[in-house]
Amino acid sequence: MVRDKKNKVEIKKDAFADPMKIINEITPHLNLEYTKVIQTYVIENKDLELVLKQEGAPDLRGKLVWLGKRKDGKEGTVLCIKVNSEIQKLNPTPENIEKVFLDLKKERILLHTESKAKCAVCEKKIEIYDEVKSCPICGARAHKDHFLEWIRMKANCPVCKKALNISSAGKILVV
Numbered sequence: 001m002v003r004d005k006k007n008k009v010e011i012k013k014d015a016f017a018d019p020m021k022i023i024n025e026i027t028p029h030l031n032l033e034y035t036k037v038i039q040t041y042v043i044e045n046k047d048l049e050l051v052l053k054q055e056g057a058p059d060l061r062g063k064l065v066w067l068g069k070r071k072d073g074k075e076g077t078v079l080c081i082k083v084n085s086e087i088q089k090l091n092p093t094p095e096n097i098e099k100v101f102l103d104l105k106k107e108r109i110l111l112h113t114e115s116k117a118k119c120a121v122c123e124k125k126i127e128i129y130d131e132v133k134s135c136p137i138c139g140a141r142a143h144k145d146h147f148l149e150w151i152r153m154k155a156n157c158p159v160c161k162k163a164l165n166i167s168s169a170g171k172i173l174v175v
């Protein structure tokens with residue numbers, strides 16, 4: 001984590017692979033209390049605001065209620081936020097987010113999705129709600145279904161053209 005003068009710290013993108021890592025990144029800065037229910041961390045003592053910044057869309061603001069592991073066993077986190085009185089779930093992963101900051105003064109998490117992030121296959125924008133896969137060699141990102149279908153057809157990465165394969169568990173492998 002890198003601390004700047006404005007009481008903002010950057011949370012590593014990699015932390016979004018696992019909710020415990022996010023908790024470990026936040027806790028040293030804010031006195032966070034939470035209850036762990038199986039793989040879900042319910043925030044107890046704070047109104048931690050979450051602001052999702054997406055290009056071309058208004059900011060989404062809500063109160064972080066809990067964060068947890070994905071139920072399908074895949075890498076990534078579920079953030080449950082309360083927007084007005086509605087519950088919304090976000091699925092940030094290291095692949096679909098760009099930068100994340102913790103604002104210590106305002107007790108707020110700022111989640112930036114990458115404005116430049118486009119699917120390497122269909123060239124449409126990658127949204128935080130999208131399932132994304134990345135090339136283990138060059139890091140190129142694409143919608144999960146598009147990337148897997150591409151590899152099935154061409155057995156390579158659409159960007160770096162290195163040979164790739166898919167494991168039986170659906171992981172992208174370097175050949």
Ligand SMILES: [Zn+2]
Pocket residue numbers: 119120121122123124142143146
């Ligand atoms: Zn796509």
Ligand SMILES: [Zn+2]
Pocket residue numbers: 135136137138139140157158159160161162
């Ligand atoms: Zn590649």
